[in-house]
Amino acid sequence: MKLMQLQRTMARAVMQPLTSSERMQGRAPDGGPMKRYASRFIKPNDRLTSFERLEIYNRQYWFRVLAALGEDFPGLCAVLGQGRFDAMARAYLIANPSRSFTLRNLGSRMESWLRKNPKWAGPNQELALDIARLEWADIEAFDGKTEPALRPDDLSIAAGPRMKLTLQPYVRLLSFRYPVDDLLLEVRKEDEDTDFASNTFQERRKRKRVRAVAKLKPAPIFLAVHRIDYTVYFRRLDQEEFSILTALRQGKTLAAAVEWAFRGSQIAPEERPLKVQTWFETWSTLGWFCRPEKKQAAS
16 A cells, blocks of 8 residues: 555544544544455554554544644633533534644634634634634734734835735724624633633533623624734724725725725714824834835835
8 A cells, every 4th residue: 555545544533523432433534344445554463462552543633633723722622621621622523624734724714614613613603603703813813924013113104095015914893793802811710720720610600601792782893913922912993994994905095095994984074084083093003014115115
């Protein structure tokens, strides 16, 4: 058996779902007995059969990927409840097996998969979708690419009526129906305070908080997920502020972005210049803008 064929044969077996008792299935991916399938590429030893040796890898794969999803989506787990989350995670991984060298990408399809399979999102579907999207944005913001930040003297190069500004790739702009940023921060705090109370008490507190948020009347929440010194932060944005940043990310000039953002705005026209100035100073201080490319500066 050639190396590539061996790798694929073993991967199919290792990634096959476990039984309800968390053991390896007796039926192989090709439909035949798993014992015969395992004996094709794994030798037994004086302690374990080929099946038993393969089962170790099969179980460890599933224990690890399930644990990874739980670590990446504690907020979604709190919304769904542990039992429903565990069942959802297994169904998700069967539909979306790991295809990357890193577990970082494991939950990349979580929100889109939940939208296509709403039965797994539970009774609070919009809340579940919101928090799943926030948790994936948190991962993207943590290790997203960083470009050289805009400096004050760069503005003289880029300035003009058609000035364009590029946002840092790691800055994620999101809108939600529920205050999932507050909910996720509470869930994480309770998970960190392991000495505060028993696990049962903490789970009750989480469920109580989830129910309280789910009962809120949905209202638009605008959020920037960004990082400072490798720590991720959530920053609430005004709707107009969010609109300007979104328009800039879409490639609009600053003038066009501001004009578009204030259409129908309740902010008085005389207050808008100061608002934009304050926002711009904040964005620049946080390093959200990239330096203009040299070819852009020359034009």
